[in-house]
Every structure is written in structure tokens, then in C-alpha cells.
Amino acid sequence: MHTIDQALGVMMELFEPVEIEEVAILDALGRCLAVPMHARHASPAVDVSAMDGYAVRLADFGDRHLSVSLPLEGESRTGGPMPAPLAGGTTMRILTGAAVPEGADAVVPQELVTLTESNGGAPRSIVFAERPKPFANIRRRGEEVRVGEVIVPAGHPIGPGEISILASQHIGRVPVRRRPTVAIVSTGDELIDLADTPTPGKIVNSNAYGLASAVVEAGARPWMLPTVPDDKEAIAATLRTALRADVIVTSGGVSVGDHDYVHEALQAVGVKRILWKVAIKPGKPIAFGVSDRRDGEAGTRRTVVVGLPGNPISALVTFAIFVRPGLHRMMGDRRPMPALIKARLGAACRHSVGRVEFVRVRLSAATELDDDGTHPLTAEPLVQQGSGAHASMVGCDAFAILSSARGDHQAGEIVRVLLLDPGSLRADRCWMGDYPPTRLIPT
Ligand code: AMP
Ligand code: MG
Numbered sequence: 400m401h402t403i404d405q406a407l408g409v410m411m412e413l414f415e416p417v418e419i420e421e422v423a424i425l426d427a428l429g430r431c432l433a434v435p436m437h438a439r440h441a442s443p444a445v446d447v448s449a450m451d452g453y454a455v456r457l458a459d460f461g462d463r464h465l466s467v468s469l470p471l472e473g474e475s476r477t478g479g480p481m482p483a484p485l486a487g488g489t490t491m492r493i494l495t496g497a498a499v500p501e502g503a504d505a506v507v508p509q510e511l512v513t514l515t516e517s518n519g520g521a522p523r524s525i526v527f528a529e530r531p532k533p534f535a536n537i538r539r540r541g542e543e544v545r546v547g548e549v550i551v552p553a554g555h556p557i558g559p560g561e562i563s564i565l566a567s568q569h570i571g572r573v574p575v576r577r578r579p580t581v582a583i584v585s586t587g588d589e590l591i592d593l594a595d596t597p598t599p600g601k602i603v604n605s606n607a608y609g610l611a612s613a614v615v616e617a618g619a620r621p622w623m624l625p626t627v628p629d630d631k632e633a634i635a636a637t638l639r640t641a642l643r644a645d646v647i648v649t650s651g652g653v654s655v656g657d658h659d660y661v662h663e664a665l666q667a668v669g670v671k672r673i674l675w676k677v678a679i680k681p682g683k684p685i686a687f688g689v690s691d692r693r694d695g696e697a698g699t700r701r702t703v704v705v706g707l708p709g710n711p712i713s714a715l716v717t718f719a720i721f722v723r724p725g726l727h728r729m730m731g732d733r734r735p736m737p738a739l740i741k742a743r744l745g746a747a748c749r750h751s752v753g754r755v756e757f758v759r760v761r762l763s764a765a766t767e768l769d770d771d772g773t774h775p776l777t778a779e780p781l782v783q784q785g786s787g788a789h790a791s792m793v794g795c796d797a798f799a800i801l802s803s804a805r806g807d808h809q810a811g812e813i814v815r816v817l818l819l820d821p822g823s824l825r826a827d828r829c830w831m832g833d834y835p836p837t838r839l840i841p842t
Contacts, residue, residue, distance in 0.1 A: 402803075403755050404832040406677045407721065410687050411735070413673065413703045414725035417645060420577045424565055427557045429618055430575040431731040435549045439568050441541035446499040448475070450536045453512060453525050454491045454503035460530035468515065468526045475500055490525050499537050506536035544568075554733030556823045576731035581614045581722075582622045582641035583607050586634055586652040586661060587709060590626045605789070606650040606714045610707075613718045616820070617726040619646070634664035642668065642690055642702050645729065648722060651709030654684040661706050662686065670704050678803060680756040682717035684708050711789050716757050716798060719819060720831060727825070734825040739815040742799065745779035748808045750801045755832050757798035759791045762816065778816055795819060804833050 401409075419433040448454070454475065460467050469490040475482035477496040484501040485491050491500055499506065507527055514522040544550060550568060551561045557575075565573060583606075590604040591597070604626050611621035622644055627637045629652060641647045652661040653675075665672065670688040677685050686706035694700035705722055707714045719737075727735035742762060750756050760778035769775045778799045781791040800815045801808055808814065817831065818824065 400676045400678050400683075401674055402832050403677055403679050403720070404830050406674055406685075406687070407724075407831065409674055410705075410721055411725060411728060413687065413689050413701075414646075414728045415701065416731050417576050417579050417729050419574050421572050421574050424562055424571050424573055427565075427573045427575050428562065429556055429558075430578070431556055431733070432551055432553045433574045433576050433731050435553045436551045436565060436568075436570060436573065438544045438546055438548045438550050439570070441546050442544040442567065443538050443540060443542065445481075446540050447538050448493045448495055448497050448499055448506045448536060449538050450506055450508040451494050452506045452508040452536065453527075454485055454493045454500055454506050455527065455531065456485060456487060456502055457504050457530060457533060459488055460527070463530045465530075466526055466528050467530070468524050470524045471522055473500075490527075504533055504537075505531040507531050508536060554731055556732065556825070558823065576729065579619045579645035579726060579729045580622050580643075581619050581646045581648055581726070582624055582644035583610050583614070584624050584627060584634070584637055584641050584647060584649045586627045586629060586649060588629045588658065590651075592626060606707075606709065606711055609711060609715055610648055610650065610718060613715060613723070614648075614726070617723045618730055619726045629658035629660055631660040631663050631667065634660055635667045638664055638668045638670070642692075644702060646722070646726070647702055647704045648718070649704070649706045650714050651707075653686050653706035653708060665704060665706070670702075675706075678754045679717075679720070680754045681710060681713035682708055682720070682757075683754070685717050685721065687721075712759070712792060715792060716759075719798070719817065720757070732825065734827045736826045736829040737817055737821040738824045738826040739800070739817055739829050739831070740776070740824075741813050742776035742778040742797075742816045744799060744808055744810055744812050744814055745777045747810045748780055748799075748801060750805070750807055752806050753803055755803045756801040757817070758801060759795040760797050760799045760816070761794055762797050776816070778814060800831060802833055 472489040472491060474492040475497040477494045481498055482500040485503040493506055513526040515524045517523040550564050585604045585607045589602050591601045593603055607623050611623055614621040624637055624641055627633050649661050652659040665688055670690045673687045673689055675686040676683060688704040690702045691699050707717050724735045748758055759781045761781060762776050762778055764774040765777045781795055783791045796819050798817045
């Protein structure tokens with residue numbers, strides 16, 4: 400039996416980053432850039448005004464506190480043509496975002512001036528109460544982004560902010576790692592498909608649906624294969640097809656039951672077992688393997704195989720612990736591990752020493768203030784924690800981690816929590832077992 404951190408360390412190494420592809424910018428949402436993107440042009444591209452007001456030359460001002468009246472000549476409009484240079488002894492109307500005319504070295508906001516109107520009503524000259532500071536209210540060329548500067552680094556998830564800056568730089572296609580394909584192989588004589596008529600003793604292959612949606616959430620492509628009975632040859636035949644995928648996730652049949660044939664079938668199709676059984680609850684019988692084969696002249700092709708237990712809860716919990724970070728790493732995420740956060744247990748939890756337990760919880764901000772005036776997160780265990788109880792995943796947004804070194808946990812104890820949807824809250828490494836770790840594990 401392996402500790403969870405040993406297993407994570409070994410298994411993360413198996414999920415090597417996949418190839419790079421170029422995609423339209425919106426298709427990059429949630430993925431990671433494979434290479435850093437650099438600014439193609441400065442932003443702003445020229446000096447622009449930060450306010451609606453008047454462009455001036457400081458040389459036309461005398462003593463700081465003496466007011467100055469300057470005739471109004473022309474206008475610089477946002478999106479308009481480059482304005483003519485600002486003639487000495489004049490001022491120019493300028494709008495927010497418009498180019499600052501050559502020669503101007505400050506913009507005075509319109510709220511700070513007085514207009515002298517001509518007979519027709521159009522302002523003829525502008526009275527400035529005092530001399531502005533050099534480059535006041537001017538956003539200088541390149542102030543935000545310099546040419547060549549890294550605007551989005553490689554390896555961190557792309558969200559709306561990253562997409563926005565890429566678009567601002569005329570970057571419409573970006574290099575990302577392709578989405579890995581994850582074959583889902585469900586084994587079990589008891590399984591029927593969703594469309595089949597229910598019969599006694601049979602259950603719907605719900606894992607295929609739960610796992611496929613977890614694969615989509617992780618950013619990869621699910622490939623649901625037809626359900627396979629508990630038969631070594633049948634499982635091996637399906638695995639042979641599934642080996643075309645980057646990752647195979649099997650469900651069921653990895654334990655030590657009389658009809659658990661997944662190990663033998665994997666061996667029959669040349670998958671090398673790397674590790675089997677991890678001291679966690681739920682999910683102890685999880686297995687990892689790898690198939691590295693020659694692929695034409697080009698080199699080798701790898702399929703990572705994760706054998707998940709059939710219990711629907713065990714399958715989803717072990718997917719979140721092991722497969723999701725693995726997929727993130729394949730997709731080039733520099734910080735593929737989930738960041739663990741702290742929460743207070745909302746109720747006591749029975750627990751036995753020896754395994755790290757993942758308790759399905761709902762998170763909420765406690766109504767009582769903590770000593771530091773903040774609302775601590777409370778992790779409320781969901782009823783029915785048995786590893787087969789589907790219902791405990793409904794409304795579940797995290798797993799509270801109970802230490803393997805301790806027995807029962809009390810209500811109010813601080814525990815570490817693994818978020819079901821980590822969003823961009825990621826880490827380069829994390830220890831899901833006992834912390835601080837007794838030894839470093841490569842990630
Ligand atoms: P196993 O890991 O094959 O021993 O399966 C453990 C239990 O999980 C079985 O008794 C089933 O009740 C359940 N199970 C197995 N496979 C699935 C599946 N694909 N969908 C839903 N439940 C399953
Ligand atoms: Mg089974």
C-alpha cells in the first residue's frame with residue numbers, strides 16, 4: 400500500500416505534456432498557453448489623454464499660481480486622425496483616449512478651466528487657473544505595455560482577462576496544448592446503459608456519465624466506450640481500442656473480488672502496472688499503469704491508464720485527486736495541483752487511523768466571527784458518507800481531508816479542503832497526506 404503523496408508523485412510524472420496546437424483565441428479559454436505571448440505593439444500606441452479637457456504647453460505658463468488664457472485651436476478626438484501639432488500660445492480640445500498633439504506636455508481636465516465664449520457661443524479661449532504638472536493626465540506611449548514584453552506567461556489558465564489583453568494586441572490565434580482524449584471504460588456484469596430498460600439486479604452505468612463530465616470540467620475530451628462485462632477477453636478487447644486515447648480511465652474491477660479482471664486485461668494488452676492500492680478512503684484499490692509503444696518512425700506513444708474503483712463516489716473522488724491534476728499537467732499547466740484551503744469542520748467525523756479520508760462537504764461562510772474578525776469557512780459534512788452513496792455528491796463542493804495519523808475528528812477542528820472546482824486556485828505541488836510532509840515528492 401502506498402501513501403497518497405507517494406502515489407501522486409509517481410503518477411504526476413506519468414502525465415507528460417501533450418503536443419501544441421494553435422487555436423482561435425476564444426477556444427483557449429480555460430487552457431494554458433504553451434509559450435509566453437509577447438506584446439506586438441506598445442499600449443497605448445501613442446501618448447493619449449486620460450481626461451476630457453485641454454492640451455497645453457507648459458512653456459505657455461508662467462508662475463505656477465498665475466492664471467493663463469489661451470485661444471482654443473482645433474480638437475483631438477478619440478479614434479480621430481492624428482491631431483496637428485499644438486502651436487505655441489494656444490490650447491487644443493482633447494477627449495479621453497485621444498492622441499496628445501505634438502508639442503503638448505499636459506492635459507488640463509475640463510472641470511478645472513473657464514471658457515470664454517465668442518458671440519456665436521463657441522468657446523474662443525480657455526482660462527487656466529494654474530500651471531499643470533509635466534505630463535499631467537497623459538498616458539505615455541508604452542506605459543501599460545512595452546513592445547516585446549510578456550503579456551501572458553505560459554502555463555497558467557487563460558481567463559477573460561488574458562483573452563482581452565491578447566485581443567488588444569491583435570493576437571487572434573494562440574498556441575496551447577491540445578485537449579487530451581480520455582477513454583472511459585466501464586466494467587461490470589451489473590451495468591446497463593441509460594437508455595436500457597431497468598431490470599432487477601442491473602444498475603445504470605452512471606460512472607460513465609459522472610466521469611465524462613469530470614473529464615470535460617478538467618478541460619479534456621471524454622470518449623465513452625460501450626460498457627464491458629466482467630470478462631477478461633472482453634475487457635482486453637475494449638482496452639485495445641481505448642489505447643488510441645491519451646488516457647484510459649477504467650471503472651470497476653480493480654479490487655480483489657472474484658470477478659475483478661481489469662488487472663489481467665491490462666497486462667494482456669501490454670499495460671505496465673506502476674502502482675496499485677493507495678491508503679485513502681474512499682478509493683483504496685486505485686491502480687496506475689502506462690503503455691509506451693513505438694509509433695512509426697516518430698518515436699513512442701504513451702497512454703496513461705488509471706483504474707478507478709467502481710463505487711460511484713470512489714470513482715469521482717479518486718478522479719479529482721489523481722486524474723484531474725494529471726490532465727492539467729498534460730495540458731501544460733505549470734501549477735497543475737489543486738491549492739488546498741482551510742475550513743472548520745461543521746460536525747464531528749468518525750475516522751480511523753491509517754488512511755487519509757476524503758469527506759464530502761458543503762462549504763459556507765460561518766455566521767460567527769473568528770477572533771480576527773473574519774468569517775471562517777465551515778465544511779459541513781454531507782449525510783451518507785458511505786463510499787457508494789450517490790446522494791452525498793449532490794450539493795458537494797469540496798472534500799475535507801482527514802489525517803491518516805489521527806482518529807475521530809471533532810466539530811470545529813480546522814481541516815484542509817480540496818475544492819471540487821479549483822478554478823484558477825492552483826498550486827505547483829500539494830500534500831494531500833499529512834502535512835508538513837515527511838519527505839519531498841517530485842511533482
Ligand atoms: P467494483 O469496483 O467493480 O467492485 O464495483 C463496486 C460497486 O460499484 C459495484 O457493486 C457497483 O454497485 C458499483 N459500480 C461499479 N461500476 C459502476 C458503474 N459504472 N456505474 C455505477 N456504479 C458502478
Ligand atoms: Mg465490478
